[in-house]
Amino acid sequence: SEIPWGAHILRQQFxxxxxxxxxxxxxTLIFLAxxxxxxxxxxxxxxxxxxxxxxxxxxVRDLGSCIWYREDPGHxxxxxxxxxxxxxxxxxxxxxVLNFGYTESAYWIRFDLRTLDDGADNDWIFELALPxxxxxxxxxxxxxxxxxxxxxxxxxxxxxxxxxxxxxxxxLKLAPDTVNTVYxxxxxxxxxxxxxxxxxxxxxxxxxxxxxxxxxxLLGAILAILAYNLFVAVSVRERxxxxxxxxxRVWE
Numbered sequence: 573s574e575i576p577w578g579a580h581i582l583r584q585q586f587x588x589x590x591x592x593x594x595x596x597x598x599x600t601l602i603f604l605a606x607x608x609x610x611x612x613x614x615x616x617x618x619x620x621x622x623x624x625x626x627x628x629x630x631x632v633r634d635l636g637s638c639i640w641y642r643e644d645p646g647h648x649x650x651x652x653x654x655x656x657x658x659x660x661x662x663x664x665x666x667x668x669v670l671n672f673g674y675t676e677s678a679y680w681i682r683f684d685l686r687t688l689d690d691g692a693d694n695d696w697i698f699e700l701a702l703p704x705x706x707x708x709x710x711x712x713x714x715x716x717x718x719x720x721x722x723x724x725x726x727x728x729x730x731x732x733x734x735x736x737x738x739x740x741x742x743x744l745k746l747a748p749d750t751v752n753t754v755y756x757x758x759x760x761x762x763x764x765x766x767x768x769x770x771x772x773x774x775x776x777x778x779x780x781x782x783x784x785x786x787x788x789x790l791l792g793a794i795l796a797i798l799a800y801n802l803f804v805a806v807s808v809r810e811r812x813x814x815x816x817x818x819x820x821r822v823w824e
Contacts, residue, residue, distance in 0.1 A: 622684035622751060630775040635683055635768055639665040644678040651711045651755055654680055672764035681756040689749035696744040697776045701767040703738040710742045711755040737780060
């Protein structure tokens, strides 16, 4: 059967709108690809087994071989046990993102942060890019003394977190010209993949701003396509358009 003239015009307009949305997304992705390298320094910061933080460090997104880990199958170890057993019980990670797959074990992560006395700001933000992690506890040790301890997780209120963002984050106050040991105790029933990064507060604000902008653009594009399909469905009054709009909304 012939397609009504009005429906033909609406479909042409829809194609142009869809093309414009796709073009906008491509431009956004190209822009982010050019901006992100300037926002975060990904150079190797692991020196002599410690992450070195100085005045020129804006972020550390790859801790490299400075990460050590230990499995706790029975969920029995405490931070006192970890310190008493010594560093020899940890296994050194060889680089890349820590990934233990699916496991019921708890894992302890250890890395050292060395600050220099060069006038740098020693306020840092630790981020674990795993929003659905069950529980993560951070212990900060300096000169063999526990100086800070905090905990967060998926079920905790955002108001109880250091920063009200999806990923678990901790503010770290480090003393200049010191070596600080960070212990993490992590439990998770989902995939045990642990992307760990450190950010200077200014760099982290820029990173979160870009993340939110990208989410807003993607959500706006989805809503625009959905609204247009519903408009076409009402205007043309064809069941196929209505089913398409409803299925598209359910799928999202």
